[in-house]
Amino acid sequence: MNIKTTLKKLSEADGPSGREEAVAGLVAELLEPLCDDVRIDDMSNVIGVKRGWGPEPRPQVMLMAHLDEIQMMVSTLDGPFLRFVQLSYDPRVLVGQEVTVFGRRKLHGVIGDRPPHLMKAADRQRMPKTTDLVIDLGLDAETVAELVQVGDVALVESPFSELLDERVAGKAFDNRLSVTAMLATLDQLQRLQHPCDVLAVASVGEEFNGLGAKTATFQLQPDIAIVLDVTFGKQPGAQDAGSFALGSGPVIGVGPNLDGQLTDKLIEVCKDLEIPYELEPLAANTGTDAWTVQVMLGGIRTALVGIAIRNMHSPVEVTDLQDVSRTARLLSAFLAEADQSLVDGLAHHLPDFEEERR
Template identity: 40%
Template sequence: MVDMELLKKIVEAPGVSGYEFLGIRDVVIEQLKPVVDEIRVDKLGNVIAHKKGNGPKVMIAAHMDKIGLMVNYIDKEGYLHVVPIGGVDPRNLVAQRIRFFTDKGERYGVVGHIPPHIQTPEDRKKAADWDTIVIDVGADSREEAEEMGFRVGTVGEYAPAFTQLNENRIATPYLDDRVCLYTMIEAAKRLESHEADIYFVGSVQEEVGLRGAHVASYAINPEIGIAVDVTFAKQVGDKGKIVPKLGGGPVMDEVGPNIHPKVRRFADEIAKKYDIPLQAEASPRPTGTDANIIQMAREGVATAVLSVPIRYMHSQVETADLRDVEQTIELARHFLEELRPMDLTP
């Protein structure tokens, strides 16, 4: 059963790409340390937790970082101008709250929006862009904003807004990838007997180029690599092209250059054995996940992607089904418990 208190803690912990040390890294260490044999943080900031075994070496990775914002200018009226860290759509920022991490602690700001009463017809036709986004932090001048702790380079992220929609569904910023980070941690906690030599990795800087997984997979040199990340669920406006649905179970890419056929087939066998519904999607090109870079480590790694489906990715209202989360935990757990040496020649 999903631990809602822990899930919320993981989702809301600070950690924009490159700044995972602001909060989420400590949470991951706190949760994994009691259930692994050794744990360390590398020079890039990845958390690498090792649960020893004599079988195949497997790396399972979920990224810790969030998309976010960085202040690049403070104007004379005290408004912050920002640039994106990762894939932020400026249209999602209008009239939203932003949590900043300043020299003087956490501060909040709001993205201003022209009231409809004073918009011109031309204004109503325009979408927000990075030239029009300004953030009001309550200051009346640049000097006052700086006194509050704001600087060029201050980072921020969507303000916490964890919402339970009904018994099974939640909506919140940063299910990407914190819901999968939670599933990886829970799978590690539930793990019983296993032969595999397992490395649980909380990777950094995925949203800005899969950077942490690149470094971690080189150091670990695994035989098998599993990226745990979110994927798209059917939603309004998908034009019928998205297959996975909320409440339908975890998702794995079916075929494609980033997916090792034998690893994928083994996951299918585990899902059937434990009566876990497993949704499939096609991946005709390398995935935009840590698996893409893990696959190319050293002499090559047999990779796959295990996903929790969500709606409205990279927005403040990412939505998931808790039944999918629970089933993803169980699939990951049994996959790791039953993994044995195999011929990984495709």
């Protein structure tokens, strides 16, 4: 599997939260040769099952990476212009962006603001407010009213770009990058025996409320889960312990939302295979589907593996493809060892009180 080509396809696909059908179809197509069964459920989660070797019942190990992306929503038709609310986009980068509006048909437009010559001095010095911005489709008001309604979704258009070495830039790396890592893991498993059934889930709605993680976990009832998502890459202004150098390997989450023993096992695999890795301290809500998965059903032992990107929630997220390869190597090696004894070893066991009394 070519990681760069796969990420380009996924990055340039459309898949806003709540309207993930197009990218879900693409992910299902990419999963088809790698899994025994592939389906898209009623929520548009894409679920692929790769069965392990050996007799049933086998351990059920879920990999989850969300496939939806951030978006804008039309809030008002202002003559020929569209006012909008942004859902997680960084408003600093919106002025001058080209967009696609999903009206009665796809419409191409641009985001504009007042010329700086017409702004007050104070306004020129502050960050733009979304309420000041408009989407201009280049159409008259009557045509706009025929083609667009309040609630229609818009996405920033941004082509995939190759930078130097293994660095690339594009939109929706949060979290198509992790979907790519999951696909690369399944590709490596074609050449490995694994004792567990692998449940690969590309989930919907993470940027909104995690509904895909909830419904998919409830359906599949895995024994353990590993959630894949992006994390913050080091760049000017983001140099503290909560950000990580591109190319430094998978970033393994550590915190109360995550299972300590499962996390330790992932770290052990990295050390055994000399895979570079980082640890991300997460003292509370991880802001990922791991927060949701852990408390589903009677509780699911959950770990989190991140991949660093720069410029998160912008149209030019930047990453290093070596981190995707290393993440896939970590996960495939872990899955090759994920037998029933490993799963049983993660469980808490009561002491033998009879033995203690003796």
